[in-house]
Amino acid sequence: MDRRHYIRSLAGAGVVGTAGCLGSVPGFGNENTVLGPPEQDLSEASHPSYGDELPAVTLPDPIAGEEISTERIFDERDRAVLLTFFYTHCPDGICAALIRYLRRAQIVASEQGAADEAAFLPITFDPERDTAAVLREYADRMNVNLDAGNWHFLRPESFEASQSLIREQFGLATKKVYDHDYQESLEYTFTHLGYIFLVNKQGIIERVYPGGKAISIERVEEDFTRVLNQ
Numbered sequence: 001m002d003r004r005h006y007i008r009s010l011a012g013a014g015v016v017g018t019a020g021c022l023g024s025v026p027g028f029g030n031e032n033t034v035l036g037p038p039e040q041d042l043s044e045a046s047h048p049s050y051g052d053e054l055p056a057v058t059l060p061d062p063i064a065g066e067e068i069s070t071e072r073i074f075d076e077r078d079r080a081v082l083l084t085f086f087y088t089h090c091p092d093g094i095c096a097a098l099i100r101y102l103r104r105a106q107i108v109a110s111e112q113g114a115a116d117e118a119a120f121l122p123i124t125f126d127p128e129r130d131t132a133a134v135l136r137e138y139a140d141r142m143n144v145n146l147d148a149g150n151w152h153f154l155r156p157e158s159f160e161a162s163q164s165l166i167r168e169q170f171g172l173a174t175k176k177v178y179d180h181d182y183q184e185s186l187e188y189t190f191t192h193l194g195y196i197f198l199v200n201k202q203g204i205i206e207r208v209y210p211g212g213k214a215i216s217i218e219r220v221e222e223d224f225t226r227v228l229n230q
Contacts, residue, residue, distance in 0.1 A: 127159060135153040174192040199227075
């Protein structure tokens with residue numbers, strides 16, 4: 001039994017608590033990771049980190065018109081995954097940078113003839129504005145290759161659902177900030193942290209990159225390539 005299925009059985013029995021504890025499951029340690037421990041130890045952070053299982057997520061891809069399940073991605077076809085959270089109206093370039101990092105990795109996978117061994121999952125936390133049409137236009141603007149079949153813009157059903165997902169599944173937080181305090185207005189931004197999660201083909205987190213625009217694209221590309229070629 002592999003680590004993912006063992007953890008699921010423990011969870012069903014009420015043994016596994018928060019995601020931050022998964023790395024301490026006896027007998028597993030880091031043996032299911034490709035990369036060694038990261039320079040920055042994030043094991044005490046609120047979000048899942050190195051050696052933890054990626055939280056199970058099933059969300060609509062409004063462009064493809066289908067539901068995407070992370071569990072199915074790993075169970076049906078092992079894939080290296082890059083996952084992030086973003087919104088298309090981000091004014092400070094953080095979200096655009098995150099998408100560019102994923103796009104660069106998509107190019108790497110294609111160049112190596114391994115497009116079907118990778119998946120790129122940007123999740124919007126602004127589903128009110130990030131409709132299928134908006135996301136499709138954004139994909140064009142960011143030169144994302146939707147035809148590759150490995151890129152899925154994921155859109156929770158509501159703002160509340162997105163907040164619950166980010167907070168409860170990933171231990172992160174965003175906050176909607178309205179312009180001029182008019183809460184009925186669509187003029188708002190978010191305070192948020194730019195994170196990218198790199199997950200290996202067994203569904204285990206290899207790296208969590210914090211820092212938004214300060215993330216090293218070279219480091220992400222190098223780590224992703226190693227995980228992709230495991």
